[in-house]
């Protein structure tokens with residue numbers, strides 16, 4: 001129903017719609033566009049009035065002073081009067097006193113602050129343009145005074161009406177104005193400045209409040225900068241003349257003083273010749289520094305000395321500082337149970353803020369913060385991860401365990417690294433987790449249960465005697481007990497409770513354990529034959545020195561750890577000279593790697609023969625052997641020179657070999673081979689070739705270090721080895737070994753006889769025995785010494 005629309009009808013357009021209609025430009029009343037004339041506020045007026053009065057007063061003063069000058073009145077007297085009295089009290093010699101200023105009666109509208117031209121309107125008697133130079137000090141003080149004026153104005157605002165507003169006397173001006181009447185400044189005033197001052201004053205009046213504030217701020221900044229510069233200059237000057245303290249000063253030191261002195265002494269030591277005081281030696285400064293560092297960081301003198309020997313001074317402070325702070329919390333994913341990504345997701349869901357520990361580890365996570373205790377999450381209890389310092393991953397990575405191997409962790413409690421090994425082995429093969437401490441071993445049991453390690457045997461043997469129970473492992477990890485100087489942040493008691501004896505004790509135990517660890521390994525392992533030695537100490541005595549000791553006593557050589565980072569181990573340290581391959585070892589520091597201080601070395605065992613430890617007699621014999629040849633060479637009377645020895649090459653060649661043996665730590669291997677060759681009766685050439693091969697095999701070993709990422713290649717490389725090829729048939733090698741040992745004994749006795757013969761021939765017997773007894777008594781086996789004496 002309703003009306004039907006008629007679409008046929010055309011609608012006539014009425015024009016643009018309401019919205020489309022163009023609006024006209026807005027029209028404002030003319031009055032609204034003109035800026036209303038700004039009337040100054042009550043306070044503005046008051047301030048302006050005060051300003052004018054101040055200026056007037058100053059002008060008057062200057063005028064008076066100039067008059068006095070002209071009358072040859074002593075300036076000093078005048079200035080004192082001026083300084084010591086308020087403007088009101090100043091008595092002017094000509095008898096006139098400054099009159100209180102009154103606002104003129106006709107004062108109706110005070111112009112804007114910038115309107116200086118209006119100034120003459122104010123009836124200021126006795127002031128002229130000539131005196132405007134006095135505005136200069138005011139200029140300086142403006143920023144300081146303004147605020148005070150504002151405050152006072154605010155207080156009085158209610159009381160004063162516009163009409164009553166008046167400055168009754170010049171005393172009403174700020175007290176600080178007094179300073180402006182300094183005779184010196186009066187003298188310094190230059191008329192030429194007055195124009196610029198006037199300008200500045202004008203500008204000042206023109207400024208908006210915010211601009212004034214900015215100006216104030218800048219002035220303040222300028223002052224502060226000036227002060228800072230002066231302070232810096234003082235500091236530098238102080239540095240240059242660092243005074244060596246006396247005992248009294250030492251007693252009064254605060255921690256901040258000590259810190260400053262540490263800095264100063266380091267600066268002096270850095271440029272000692274220039275900055276020393278002439279009276280004290282470098283030793284004195286070092287001693288002072290040592291004491292200060294001990295006081296500041298709470299170390300005992302002994303340990304501080306050790307660190308001072310180890311690090312450069314700047315690095316030392318960094319190390320000490322880093323040792324004050326605990327390392328970031330890190331966890332290791334137990335890949336037997338979960339992938340790192342899934343673990344990370346689960347923990348993030350619990351409110352843990354974490355990240356991968358770095359490119360170098362596929363299992364580590366660093367925890368920045370957590371809303372739950374990391375040792376009590378369901379994931380932890382389920383054995384999906386273990387809380388472990390990042391540095392603890394490194395020895396296991398260097399060990400590079402293989403599936404189905406026999407691996408020994410000689411000092412395993414509480415089982416952090418052992419469980420890592422098991423995870424990499426994927427629970428295959430056999431993992432022996434040993435620790436002498438029965439209480440600590442329970443932690444290993446607990447961790448293994450939690451983490452699902454099922455390929456392990458747990459034992460509580462003394463590692464040093466481990467070989468009495470079993471040997472033949474493919475790999476051994478010796479994470480040795482140590483002084484813990486790399487983990488001071490975790491255990492600050494190390495700072496004070498370690499002394500030389502502790503280090504010596506640790507070092508001895510470490511050496512014994514390392515020899516046992518090497519002896520537990522089967523050099524003929526088709527996949528391994530490796531020993532990894534690690535400590536959480538940074539001391540050379542517990543690291544490089546221990547490795548060096550083992551290199552000299554076992555058939556092992558150093559190989560690359562396969563770790564991507566870390567500092568190279570020391571090849572030289574103070575008076576010590578270690579094997580050049582000591583650079584393959586790795587050191588980690590809290591200040592450089594943000595992880596606990598750590599040391600990692602990887603050794604490859606190349607023979608199961610255990611060289612006898614050098615007894616004094618043997619050492620002397622060795623010396624004799626070399627010495628006779630040297631003597632022969634020196635005296636040019638070698639009867640056997642050029643001739644072939646019955647059980648060896650010619651003397652010259654042997655002499656050369658002997659020298660090599662002495663300088664090369666890999667000599668043990670050569671020695672063994674050499675002895676076997678002698679028994680075989682091979683000629684010098686064949687011996688040379690064999691020795692060369694042995695050398696080459698070692699070099700290859702070092703050149704192609706096994707890395708954790710090239711695990712299968714590691715084994716392949718070993719198999720390519722001629723020596724390792726022989727290792728492939730163990731029965732054959734065993735027979736060879738027994739034969740070799742027999743041969744060695746036989747050769748030795750024959751060599752002895754030969755030497756005796758040579759000695760007799762040379763008629764040197766007496767000399768040799770004399771030297772022998774001497775060396776025996778001194779226990780010195782220096783070849784040079786013997787040669788000299790001979």
Ligand SMILES: C[S@@+](CC[C@H](N)C(=O)[O-])C[C@H]1O[C@@H](n2cnc3c(N)ncnc32)[C@H](O)[C@@H]1O
Nearest residue numbers: 411412413414415416417436437462463479481
């Ligand atoms: C640095 S901790 C080992 C930490 C362990 N590798 C880990 O990652 O959890 C050194 C361990 O060596 C053990 N230990 C000390 N002397 C030993 C010895 N003669 N034989 C075997 N273990 C020894 C200590 O009981 C201690 O648990």
